[in-house]
Amino acid sequence: MQPTKRLKWEPAALMVLVLGLGLWIAFGPGSKPQFPIPAGSLTQQVQVGETRGVLEARVPVTGEPTVRLWIKDGPSDPRAMSVAEAEGLLGKAKINDLLNSRRNWVFTLLHITSYTSLAWIGIGLVGQLAFSGRMVLQWLTSEKHRRSVVTESFWWFSLFGGVTLFTYFIWRQDPVAIMGQASGIVIYVRNIRLLRKHARRARRDALIEAASTDVGGSV
Numbered sequence: 343m344q345p346t347k348r349l350k351w352e353p354a355a356l357m358v359l360v361l362g363l364g365l366w367i368a369f370g371p372g373s374k375p376q377f378p379i380p381a382g383s384l385t386q387q388v389q390v391g392e393t394r395g396v397l398e399a400r401v402p403v404t405g406e407p408t409v410r411l412w413i414k415d416g417p418s419d420p421r422a423m424s425v426a427e428a429e430g431l432l433g434k435a436k437i438n439d440l441l442n443s444r445r446n447w448v449f450t451l452l453h454i455t456s457y458t459s460l461a462w463i464g465i466g467l468v469g470q471l472a473f474s475g476r477m478v479l480q481w482l483t484s485e486k487h488r489r490s491v492v493t494e495s496f497w498w499f500s501l502f503g504g505v506t507l508f509t510y511f512i513w514r515q516d517p518v519a520i521m522g523q524a525s526g527i528v529i530y531v532r533n534i535r536l537l538r539k540h541a542r543r544a545r546r547d548a549l550i551e552a553a554s555t556d557v558g559g560s561v
Contacts, residue, residue, distance in 0.1 A: 353481060377412040386440045388432075397432070399440050407441060462513045469506025476500050494537050501530040 377396055379385060384399040388411070395413035400422075409428035410420045429437045449456075452463055476499030483491045504527045511519040 375412075375414040379412065384440055386436075388436075397436070397440050399437075401441070409437065409440070462510060465506060466510035466514075469503050469510055471503075472499050473503030473507060476503065494534065497530050497533045497537070501527065501534065504530055 375394055375396070377398075379396065379398050380400070384401065386397045388395050388397045390411075390413055393413050393415070395411060395416070398410045398412060399407050400410075401407045407425055408422040409425060410422055411428075411432075412420055423431070425437060425441075448460070452460070454460060454463065476496050479499060480492060480496050483493055483496075504523050508520065508523040508527060511523060
């Protein structure tokens with residue numbers, strides 16, 4: 343009786359480790375500039391040119407809110423602006439988003455301001471899950487056969503994930519990611535086409551061989 347092949351846990355553990363490292367680098371304490379913003383203030387991440395910063399609003403119990411713009415290498419105590427001044431500098435929509443940011447912690451966490459943006463985040467997440475799922479599928483299939491195996495489903499997962507992420511990155515206006523996914527989509531389609539062409543050729547050869555065998559057997 344052939345012994346049951348054990349699925350190795352080390353690659354899965356390494357995947358989790360790499361994922362954790364990436365999340366720590368992207369969202370850990372060192373990922374954002376630190377400013378002495380009082381607790382309870384409304385904040386929103388902003389980018390001025392190539393400089394990242396934080397837009398802060400202090401909303402008193404009575405009186406008008408004040409807005410400060412904190413940027414890296416900027417003033418250590420930026421001047422407080424009225425809402426009207428801030429709207430003139432950054433636009434009314436940006437200030438409204440800041441003052442209403444307390445309404446939804448999910449929006450604050452994802453740095454978005456509407457349910458439309460949340461839907462786009464969902465599209466990107468689905469695409470990334472499909473894109474990552476293809477590698478998990480390929481890994482499980484290869485572990486089962488104890489050799490590297492790339493199935494047709496791998497390319498279908500790649501195509502679905504690539505098209506979805508391509509759409510998402512267009513919305514994000516990320517030219518580097520758009521370029522990467524555009525070339526990948528063409529490669530995935532080409533591989534699926536080649537696999538289908540090979541399958542048709544194999545079926546045709548099998549039919550020819552079966553027909554020749556029948557003819558030879560009847561003689």
